[in-house]
Amino acid sequence: MIDLLSGLSPAWPVLIAGVLCAVMPWHYARKALMILAPLAAGLFWFLTPQTGVFGVFEAAGFTFETYRFDPLSRIWGLVFILAAFLNGLYALHERDRMSDTAALLYTGAGIGAVFAGDFLTLFFFWELTAITSVFLVWAGRNPSAFRAGHRYLAIHVLSGVLLLGGAILYANHSGSWQFNAVDVNAPGGLLILLAFGIKAAFPLLHNWLQDAYPKSTAVGAVVLSAFTTKLAIYALARGFAGLEPLIWVGAIMTAFPVFYAVIENDLRKVLAYSLNNQLGFMVAGIGVGTALGLNGAAAHAFVHIIYKGLLFMTMGAVLMRTGSTKATDLGGLYKSMPLTALFCLIGAGAISAFPLMSGFVAKALTISAVAQSGQTIPFLILVFASAGVLEHSGIKIPYFAFFAHDAKKRVKEAPANMLLAMGLAAFLCIYLGVNYGALYDLLPFSMEAYQPYSLDHIVGQMQLLLAALFAFTFLVRFKLYPAEVPGVNLDTDWFYRKAGNNFVRWSWKMFDRMMGALGHVRGRIRARLGDRLFNVFSPAGAFSRDIPSGLLAIWTSVLLGIVLLIAYLA
Amino acid sequence: MTNETPKPKTPPKKKTETAKPETDHGIHPLARPFLWLDSKWARRAPFWIFLSAALGLLAWEFFHPRHGYSKWEEIFGFYEIEGFFGFCLAVLAGWPLRKLLWRSEDYYDREGSDD
Known part of the structure; x- marks a missing residue:
């Protein structure tokens, strides 16, 4: 039995659970599936005895590799499964068959894509992530979400079409459909990079993210935040590691969302910009392409899925209880939602990379890799962006939602299942920061020589954070911090x-x-x-x-x- | 028959000094020990705390110079300079950016847009 399971992709139990959810009218049965499917996927992952390619079959003259288990796909697969479990727990209270089904199918597609060994399997799951995830945007069930979903779908299907077109050209040139390192100068190489770039929200291709995610439901935004962009980061790491322009692309990605996040009023949109900023660190690490850079991208993706998910969870709880995530409507919520506030502060600490938090041990790898590569300006931009992260995710999110001026909203604390999911994610944020060896053991390359808790690193990071915190209090004290204003800010979606x-x-x-x-x-x-x-x-x-x-x-x-x-x- | 003169009704004592604050209503029990966060001093203290801590770490760096991967890291106070001025740049850029990019909430919902 164990031998039979060991060659099956962890995507299958999640996809099958998604199909069952679609036809299952019973709420509790669906919820059981949402918890059990990731557990089954986790079992498949753990039972896979060694690296290799499994689940290979032939059809129409093509070879499909459905389960490539190697050091790179292993860590992405595990964190996707972990996120699926946390999402299932967070969504336990929600009675929405469409959302349950879409969440499971989307998660399964994400896992399937990460373990795909060839371009055709990748394309199939790539498009499946787009088609299934759009229902999570539509789950907002209002005209705005409906229109945003259409735009989201169009952009993601375009990404898939570019991927297929690029893969056909590339396979004709190379004679193989295997998805490995891609030569960007070969026919189709640039199309594949563009396809990955759309999903990874490269600058100017990014705005589908800020457009769609904040219009989803409380649960939908949490699920969406985990998979699509990180799948693209995985694909970039697999296909374009060491492509130097990516260092610059990544650096720009880290910097520009910082400015947008400052003037954005909707806190879930702030998180969407913050997501863009975090992806930039990973892209820069991939651009460096050394073992340290790729480990940085992988470690960052792992911890980011957890703390970004946690921050979206806290804002989801706020949305559920108050009906809004706009900074102008909120404030003082720590009085009625203290546990949510605590978890938000832990997520904010992790994303800001405070020592003993997961962000600290992950971000250090990427920034060190860029510094070692001799890319001075990108290095300076990444350090600036680290202060920017503190501004929008470390301070703005918890401060305007839970502290700042008291909006006198006296609401109930989040439901128990939400608190449990947030609590587990918060625990992981601290656990991975303290016991960083557990994270480093999962990375694609050996990390024995790297020590994140060196005195220089701790002091340097604390200097950056404390100076930035002082800057915040300074700007607030002298009324230089722009007040929150309801409205929208023009971005590339204007075009x-x-x-x-x-x-x-x-x-x-x-x-x-x-x-x-x-x-x-x-x-x-x-x-x-x-x-x-x-x-x-x-x-x-x-x-x-x-x-x-x-x-x-x-x-x-x-x-x-x-x-x-x-x-x-x- | 007793001839009791009715006592003049005295208005109930105002409890302004001893009453619990109005905000106490609906406050989560776990949050009650932290209501001091709303006090004036608690809002002012972070300015001085962060300033002192930042200066303290700067002093630490003076006595223990850093050895980083990049030559920039070896500039005295590099991380504090970038942290403070980077943060100020991001926030202060918000003023002109808002003038340039801000639109009313229904900007995309007006007829002819967004569909």
Whole structure:
């Protein structure tokens, strides 16, 4: 029995549970599946005895590798399974069959994609993540979420199409469908990179994330935050490790969301910008491409899924209880939701990389890798972005939601299942920071030589954080911190939501008018020409006075003449 | 028959000094020990605490110079400079950025947009 299970991808139990959820009307049965499926997936993961490729089958002349278990996919697979379990726990109270089904299928697709050994399997699961996750956006069940879901789906399907197109070109060139390191200069290489870049929310391709995630439900945003972007990071690490421009792409990704997060009022949107910023650290590590850089990306992805999930969970609890996550509506919630506030502070500490927290032991690897690579400006940007993380996720989220001015919202604490999920995630944030060996043992390359808790590193990080904390109190004290204001901030989605939309509408109207005008002109021409032709060629026309011929005879002659001419020329 | 003169009704003693604050209503029991967080001094203290701690670590660095991977890290107070000024840059840039990018909440919901 164990031998039978050991070669099966952990994606299958989750996908099967998702299909069962779709047809199961019983709430408790669905919830049991949401807890049991990740446990089963975890069992499959643990029972896999060694690295290798399993679950291989052939169809239509192609070889599909459904379970490639190696040091890189192993850590991503495990954290996806862990996130699925926490998400299942967090969603226990929610009675929404669509959301349950979508969450499980989306998770299964994410796990499947991570373990895919070839481009076709990757493409299948890549598209499945898009198609299933959009239902989590639509679960918001309002017109805004519905429209955002459409945009999200269009962008992600485009990413899949680019991946397939790139993979076909690349396979033709290389002669193999295996998904390994991709030569960006080979045919299709750039398309594959673009496909990964869309899902990884590269700068200018990023705004689907801030558009869609905050419009989902409390549970939906938590589930969404875990898989899509981290799958793309995995794909980049697998395909484009050491591609130097990625260091710059990553550095820009870490920096620009910091500015947006400062002026954003919706705290879940702040978290979405923060997610972008965190992905930047991972992309930079992949760009460096050394063992330290790739370990940094993997470690960062692992801890990030947990603490970002935790922060989304806390904001989800706030949304559930108060009906809003806008900073202007909140404040003083620690009085009624103290445990949620505590978990939020732990998540904020972890993402800000305070010593003894998971972010500290993970982010150190990436920044050290970039520093060692001699890339001075990206290094300086990453350090700046570390202070920025403290601003938006370390301070802004907990401060405006739970402290700041008291909005006098006296609500109930989050439900027990939510608290349990948040508590477990918070525990992991601390556990992985203290017992960092457990994390480092999972990394793709050996980490025996690296010591995160060196005196220089601790002092340097604390200097950065304390100076930034002092800057915050300084700016607040002298009223230099911009007050929160309800509204939206323009980002790259403006180009398709406003400019593109208006252009299409304008073009359609112009086309409509043009067709109307053309129809009018055509009618007049037809009427005039028709009259004249009739006067000339009709049986009563001028031509027929001497030679009895109709219009048809004239056209026949013209056509015959053309045929003769063509025959002659040929 | 007793001729008791009715005692003039005295208004109940105001409990303004001893009454629990209005915000006590609906407050979670676990949060009660932390209500001091709302006091004025608790809001002012972090300024001085963080300033002292930052200066303390700067003094530490003076006596124990850092050896980093990058030459920038060896500049005295590098992390404090980048932490303070980086944070200020991010926040202060918010003023012009908001003027440039801010729109009303229904900006994308107006007719002709976003669908």
